[in-house]
Amino acid sequence: MGGLAPESVPMTKPISLIQFLIEEKREGHINAQLSLLIEVVARACKRISVATGKGALGGVLGNAGSDNVQGEAQKKLDVISNEILLEANAWGGHLAACASEEMEDPQPIPDAYPKGNYLLLFDPLDGSSNIDVNVSVGTIFSVLRCPDGVTEPTTEDFLQPGTDQAAAGYVVYGPSTVLVLTFGHGVHEFTLDREHGSFVLTRRGITIPDETAEFAINMSNQRHWEAPMQRYIGELLAGATGPRGRDFNMRWVASMVADVHRIITRGGVFIYPLDAKITAKGGTGKLRLMYEANPMAFIVEQAGGAATTGREPIMSLQPTALHQRVPVFLGSKHEIEIATRYHVEADDTRD
């Protein structure tokens, strides 16, 4: 795990995000509108990075005193980040509408502004439970195409499978601020140069190893897991003394962006399964399909990993609701194949 990753970009001639987007346009991977969209989202995330960096000095810690559509208490930074992204994306002329974890319905672009052909979905602040304890948090986003001829997009227009994403990305606000991005032509990482205020390409064409010895899951939910989940994690915990014949290490930051970024950097698996606690409340998972699971699945698959619900590929799901929740299994391909096979086999045996 030591040393620079093979995809690392030598800093002899730094490439900025803007230059990279020009290259992608020249390659025909993106058009001018999508390029502008990413620029605007990146600029908004720079502002969120400044706000999170201020912490108590900026009065951004603690609860906002309101709940979101998920029935969760909103943190001040959930609301601030949401407003920053809404404001930044209102006037650029690249969007037809946007949707957020923090808002029940899609937000149209104000009539005063030109409209574009894209739909943007975002989790403005991921890892909210870590804000007040100064642990890495982030922003996750997914970009879809607005159906032709639609000028006032409705929720229906957003309900497109993950395979239809035009772009996806996340930003981690940690010791450094890092943006990871895909347009369906590989995964690339940019680090924010705080002195110059610009994102600089630091890794190009990132790949995730098929094998790993590291897993991430909230173990405190173990007693609520399904049998195949108990079996899979039980075998990892048995390590060298068990059927897997080697030891596995565990990590859990409880910020999906940070746990996924570790996997993008050195491999691993991240799992938030369905469990009896969730189903008892009529739930279908913890994490949201449209602005957490789908964008992360697109990035992980583009980096050579896999992403399933434990039973089927996440990006093949036909969404039924804007804030729909799903089980999430993603990361190093070989481990995700094993975990998924255990669930499918258990279903087959049961049937």
Ligand SMILES: O=P(O)(O)OC[C@H]1O[C@](O)(COP(=O)(O)O)[C@@H](O)[C@@H]1O
């Ligand atoms: O508190 P738990 O059960 O460990 O769940 C942590 C998970 O919840 C999340 O915080 C949910 O995301 P939000 O913070 O955007 O609501 C994920 O980032 C994280 O993986």
Ligand SMILES: [Mg+2]
């Ligand atoms: Mg989240």
Ligand SMILES: [Mg+2]
């Ligand atoms: Mg959030």
